[in-house]
Amino acid sequence: MTVLSILGAGKIGGEVAFLSAATGIAGEINLFDINKPLLEAQKLDLLHTGLDITIDTDPENIRNSDIILFAAGMARNPQIKTRADLLDVNIRVASECMKCISGFDGVFITVTNPMDALNYYLCTKGGIEREKCIGFGGQLDTARLHLFLKEKGIAPDNTAQALGEHGEFQVPIFSGLEDEVPTDLREEILIKMRGASMPVIKGKGGTVFGPAQNIVDLIRIISQDLRETVPCSCALDGEYGISSCSIGVPAVIGREGILRIEETNLDEWETNKMKEAAEHLKTLCGRF
Numbered sequence: 001m002t003v004l005s006i007l008g009a010g011k012i013g014g015e016v017a018f019l020s021a022a023t024g025i026a027g028e029i030n031l032f033d034i035n036k037p038l039l040e041a042q043k044l045d046l047l048h049t050g051l052d053i054t055i056d057t058d059p060e061n062i063r064n065s066d067i068i069l070f071a072a073g074m075a076r077n078p079q080i081k082t083r084a085d086l087l088d089v090n091i092r093v094a095s096e097c098m099k100c101i102s103g104f105d106g107v108f109i110t111v112t113n114p115m116d117a118l119n120y121y122l123c124t125k126g127g128i129e130r131e132k133c134i135g136f137g138g139q140l141d142t143a144r145l146h147l148f149l150k151e152k153g154i155a156p157d158n159t160a161q162a163l164g165e166h167g168e169f170q171v172p173i174f175s176g177l178e179d180e181v182p183t184d185l186r187e188e189i190l191i192k193m194r195g196a197s198m199p200v201i202k203g204k205g206g207t208v209f210g211p212a213q214n215i216v217d218l219i220r221i222i223s224q225d226l227r228e229t230v231p232c233s234c235a236l237d238g239e240y241g242i243s244s245c246s247i248g249v250p251a252v253i254g255r256e257g258i259l260r261i262e263e264t265n266l267d268e269w270e271t272n273k274m275k276e277a278a279e280h281l282k283t284l285c286g287r288f
């Protein structure tokens with residue numbers, strides 16, 4: 001039975017709690033939020049499903065979980081242009097939440113934006129091994145990439161993944177596709193990927209179903225030790241020639257976290273975009 005802790009019981013935290021309970025992926029969920037009325041409401045709403053799930057709200061028990069999901073902090077609104085603009089405010093939230101995780105030795109998933117920088121922050125300052133710190137966002141960006149490819153009549157396959165930053169410096173991989181994707185079309189799709197979440201944020205206050213479904217898939221891969229390749233943010237130590245930041249790469253994920261980082265062949269356009277993403281992320285990570 002997987003014990004899942006969720007830091008931040010807002011839109012993402014609440015939906016992941018519900019989906020994990022409804023699909024039976026978690027047997028016990030520990031919820032944590034500074035907003036106590038919201039925390040209590042989420043707990044009651046989950047219990048009213050009648051599902052066979054234990055909901056705990058004692059922060060002392062968080063460190064004993066198998067998986068912790070970090071989804072606490074501020075989300076973008078239409079006035080906040082990029083995810084990186086959330087760094088200062090959400091570093092303070094990450095720093096507060098770190099108090100609950102000392103002694104934790106399970107797998108940590110970072111969702112809060114800017115996700116790559118915060119994953120690196122929690123890994124380096126939170127004392128969690130880099131193999132156990134997984135940044136979520138690449139699966140969501142990949143789902144969006146597949147939609148845009150289909151719109152252009154190009155059949156996506158599993159080589160078409162979104163790497164790089166979960167943000168302005170995303171790196172869609174086109175070179176493994178059967179169809180040749182010319183540079184102007186790559187740039188057009190990249191612009192669409194950068195803007196993909198904003199209509200959802202404008203229309204309903206935040207992205208929920210897309211992230212939550214993919215987060216629960218990631219939790220399933222970890223808890224069932226499925227050892228699948230997932231595009232996710234990892235603190236690199238020389239892989240792809242990159243270090244000193246966390247960045248989206250394909251990684252084999254299992255119960256122990258990141259089992260292996262796959263170094264796939266990138267073409268020149270992709271290599272240059274990865275370099276730009278790494279420079280941007282190293283600058284963000286250099287701020288703490």
Ligand SMILES: NC(=O)c1ccc[n+]([C@@H]2O[C@H](COP(=O)([O-])OP(=O)(O)OC[C@H]3O[C@@H](n4cnc5c(N)ncnc54)[C@H](O)[C@@H]3O)[C@@H](O)[C@H]2O)c1
Pocket residue numbers: 007008009010011012013032033034035038071072073074075076086090092093096097110111112113114115136137140166206207211
């Ligand atoms: N990586 C991704 O793909 C992805 C996808 C969607 C959202 N996000 C990010 O996830 C985060 C959460 O988004 P959301 O839509 O659920 O926001 P939300 O506002 O609905 O929920 C955030 C919750 O965090 C809580 N919180 C704030 N400070 C806290 C603290 N110090 N300790 C504990 N709890 C605290 C708030 O009370 C709130 O309930 C945002 O940063 C958002 O940008 C990332």
Ligand SMILES: O=C(O)C[C@H](O)C(=O)O
Pocket residue numbers: 075076083113140197198207211
């Ligand atoms: O775009 C955002 O700010 C939310 C999230 O990172 C997303 O991609 O849906």
